[in-house]
Amino acid sequence: MTRLVALENVSVRYGAICALDCVNLLIKSGEVLAIIGESGSGKSTLALALAGLLPKDASLSGQMDWQGEPPRAGRDIGFVFQDPAASLDPLMHIGAQLVEVIRSHAKLSRSEAERRAIALIERVRIPEPEKAFRRYPHQFSGGQKQRIAIAIAIAANPHLLIADEPTSALDTIVQKQIMELLAGLVREKAMTLIFITHDIALAGSIADHMAVFRHGRLIEAGRAAQILTTPQNDYTRALIAAVPRLERSDG
Numbered sequence: 145m146t147r148l149v150a151l152e153n154v155s156v157r158y159g160a161i162c163a164l165d166c167v168n169l170l171i172k173s174g175e176v177l178a179i180i181g182e183s184g185s186g187k188s189t190l191a192l193a194l195a196g197l198l199p200k201d202a203s204l205s206g207q208m209d210w211q212g213e214p215p216r217a218g219r220d221i222g223f224v225f226q227d228p229a230a231s232l233d234p235l236m237h238i239g240a241q242l243v244e245v246i247r248s249h250a251k252l253s254r255s256e257a258e259r260r261a262i263a264l265i266e267r268v269r270i271p272e273p274e275k276a277f278r279r280y281p282h283q284f285s286g287g288q289k290q291r292i293a294i295a296i297a298i299a300a301n302p303h304l305l306i307a308d309e310p311t312s313a314l315d316t317i318v319q320k321q322i323m324e325l326l327a328g329l330v331r332e333k334a335m336t337l338i339f340i341t342h343d344i345a346l347a348g349s350i351a352d353h354m355a356v357f358r359h360g361r362l363i364e365a366g367r368a369a370q371i372l373t374t375p376q377n378d379y380t381r382a383l384i385a386a387v388p389r390l391e392r393s394d395g
């Protein structure tokens with residue numbers, strides 16, 4: 145795999161708060177990378193820094209060395225958030241929302257964009273895609289809403305997908321289905337997935353690599369299977385010990 149971006153001594157401060165402290169991390173193109181850490185460890189700050197979306201009062205130092213041009217948020221980077229309802233307009237049917245995103249990135253007629261929207265609804269495995277196209281967000285379950293939010297996030301064919309706690313509002317079975325969907329999509333479309341979570345077991349089920357953060361510092365990074373079986377850091381060991389049973393879906 146080639147490099148997507150290499151972070152060298154990346155630090156982010158919000159005034160007196162050091163949210164990221166001298167992070168060195170290589171992110172490979174086409175991989176599923178899980179960013180793991182407890183609340184406040186700097187996970188979302190890292191995602192915002194990568195997307196170039198840090199708030200104005202944040203100060204960034206260090207280097208982010210992208211392979212080629214840095215990706216542009218909204219076009220080259222898709223986002224999936226914890227609360228799918230927040231990504232969906234409750235007053236527009238989901239087909240119209242998809243068509244809007246598709247047409248803002250590709251010169252397509254309305255009927256071509258509608259066909260592509262229906263294909264995306266089908267791709268995220270919503271039943272009866274043509275009927276679903278004309279339904280409103282409230283007519284779907286939480287897991288289905290997250291599937292639709294994922295369809296919107298990939299509608300512009302981004303090469304990087306950042307999913308920030310995409311399953312923490314969902315029950316365990318639906319969590320696993322959403323993770324499998326995300327992993328399948330990124331592999332099929334050769335996208336890179338950066339998946340932010342505090343749940344090392346869930347991360348272990350799909351990630352190629354993991355990066356564990358604590359208090360803004362990267363404390364351990366490497367292949368997911370290796371970190372799960374032979375963690376080098378006490379904090380990582382404690383995170384793993386707190387999980388009753390770990391399962392990797394790829395065996």
Ligand SMILES: Nc1ncnc2c1ncn2[C@@H]1O[C@H](COP(=O)(O)OP(=O)(O)OP(=O)(O)O)[C@@H](O)[C@H]1O
Nearest residue numbers: 158161163181182183184185186187188189190199
């Ligand atoms: N806009 C901001 N202004 C000031 N401080 C901030 C801002 N955003 C984050 N912080 C602080 O930076 C630190 C890292 O926050 P961040 O949101 O990156 O952590 P996180 O690991 O994503 O947490 P969570 O899992 O709760 O989302 C925390 O101390 C947080 O309070």
